[in-house]
Amino acid sequence: MKPRMIHALVLLAFAYVATMAFPAQSQEAQAAKRTLVRAGHVLDVQTGKVSDGQTIVVASGTIQVISPTSAVSTQPGDEVIDLGGMTVLPGLIDVHTHLTMNPDFDPYRELISTDAKEAINGVVNAKATLLAGFTSVRNVGANGFVDVDLRDAINAGQVPGPHMQVSGPLLGITGGHCDENLLPIHYHLVGDGVADGIAAVQHKVRENIKYGADLIKICATGGVLSKGDDPQASQYTLEEMQAVVADAHRLGRKVAAHAHGAQGILWASKAGVDSIEHGSYINDEAIGEMKKNGTYLVPTLYLEDWMIEKGSLPPIYHQKMVDVSAVAKSNIKHAIQAGVKIALGTDAAVYPHGLNAHELDVYVNQMGMTPLAALQTATVNAADLMGWSKKTGTLEPGKWADIIAVERNPLEDVRVLQDVKFVMKSGVVYKSAAK
Numbered sequence: 001m002k003p004r005m006i007h008a009l010v011l012l013a014f015a016y017v018a019t020m021a022f023p024a025q026s027q028e029a030q031a032a033k034r035t036l037v038r039a040g041h042v043l044d045v046q047t048g049k050v051s052d053g054q055t056i057v058v059a060s061g062t063i064q065v066i067s068p069t070s071a072v073s074t075q076p077g078d079e080v081i082d083l084g085g086m087t088v089l090p091g092l093i094d095v096h097t098h099l100t101m102n103p104d105f106d107p108y109r110e111l112i113s114t115d116a117k118e119a120i121n122g123v124v125n126a127k128a129t130l131l132a133g134f135t136s137v138r139n140v141g142a143n144g145f146v147d148v149d150l151r152d153a154i155n156a157g158q159v160p161g162p163h164m165q166v167s168g169p170l171l172g173i174t175g176g177h178c179d180e181n182l183l184p185i186h187y188h189l190v191g192d193g194v195a196d197g198i199a200a201v202q203h204k205v206r207e208n209i210k211y212g213a214d215l216i217k218i219c220a221t222g223g224v225l226s227k228g229d230d231p232q233a234s235q236y237t238l239e240e241m242q243a244v245v246a247d248a249h250r251l252g253r254k255v256a257a258h259a260h261g262a263q264g265i266l267w268a269s270k271a272g273v274d275s276i277e278h279g280s281y282i283n284d285e286a287i288g289e290m291k292k293n294g295t296y297l298v299p300t301l302y303l304e305d306w307m308i309e310k311g312s313l314p315p316i317y318h319q320k321m322v323d324v325s326a327v328a329k330s331n332i333k334h335a336i337q338a339g340v341k342i343a344l345g346t347d348a349a350v351y352p353h354g355l356n357a358h359e360l361d362v363y364v365n366q367m368g369m370t371p372l373a374a375l376q377t378a379t380v381n382a383a384d385l386m387g388w389s390k391k392t393g394t395l396e397p398g399k400w401a402d403i404i405a406v407e408r409n410p411l412e413d414v415r416v417l418q419d420v421k422f423v424m425k426s427g428v429v430y431k432s433a434a435k
């Protein structure tokens with residue numbers, strides 16, 4: 001082909017691309033389409049201040065501006081959402097969920113579960129969680145990489161659900177809380193995330209990241225809902241956890257450590273994990289270490305109340321739940337009073353998904369937190385722990401338009417958050433206040 005002809009073809013190609021620009025323009029116009037959220041009251045979760053008569057301008061899935069309603073006039077094409085009588089606040093965040101799992105403690109059911117079944121659970125539970133007002137979650141433990149696919153399906157708009165950070169399989173020692181200990185040796189059943197020793201944990205961290213994990217979850221101590229292990233006994237060594245954290249942080253992932261026993265909490269914090277999950281046997285030494293390192297504590301307390309009221313556990317788990325429940329609340333109350341940073345987590349899956357906001361009630365009415373401090377655990381603190389402070393946690397221009405509304409000011413009664421009336425995530429309305 002002659003150069004001139006190539007030149008002509010290039011021109012033609014440019015002309016073609018230019019015509020293709022028209023749909024792109026209309027897409028831009030679409031993106032610029034504004035939604036005006038007319039809010040009776042907007043609650044600032046950083047200060048507790050309530051501003052009346054505000055309009056939140058949403059476009060392209062993000063908050064553009066928040067102004068007094070009198071200053072924002074409607075333009076042609078605007079969609080207007082009237083939340084005139086409501087209190088509006090940022091979408092809530094739960095940093096400890098298992099969306100692919102359901103409350104079912106029959107060990108046999110656990111053994112016959114499949115990834116396909118768990119994916120279906122995930123679709124149902126992601127929606128329930130979002131409709132409860134939780135617009136972001138961390139999913140800290142799933143079989144296979146079902147949570148990765150769930151996150152991707154939500155992000156692709158295939159199914160409704162919160163923004164997710166997912167861990168994939170939990171890393172743990174052989175025979176530990178994160179292994180599968182229900183069958184005798186001739187079945188050779190091993191948990192997906194089992195890894196012993198420094199080289200093995202490094203490999204597992206890298207493997208989880210390879211298959212899509214946003215964060216790494218490890219089991220630093222024994223747990224309650226697992227056979228034959230002791231919640232108070234530490235499982236990973238300090239050196240193994242240091243290796244996990246070094247690799248995870250180097251590769252841009254945070255680390256969450258399941259830990260009940262005091263030594264495991266201490267070692268995990270010393271190793272540099274970003275959050276301690278549960279923390280039931282936390283003592284002064286562990287509290288001091290966590291404060292020094294800025295480690296978040298993610299208490300998961302409402303599950304104890306739910307278990308006492310509605311749960312029934314098989315004998316292999318029952319006594320452990322009794323023992324942990326007997327001490328966890330007083331230890332964690334002590335840690336809160338000592339000033340350890342708290343982010344809200346629920347362990348939803350141990351009880352039905354969608355009840356996540358009950359955790360706030362425990363923080364206020366049993367742990368002695370102020371309602372504002374409790375609300376911050378589910379917004380600014382949780383966003384900070386996830387590394388998402390620039391994206392969510394407050395209502396501010398440039399952040400995701402993740403907006404919820406309730407009928408009264410939650411600072412007067414946090415239980416109002418158990419009945420969220422309106423949910424918007426990234427500018428899309430999933431639950432309408434219209435009755």
Ligand SMILES: [Zn+2]
Pocket residue numbers: 096097098140141347
């Ligand atoms: Zn959990």
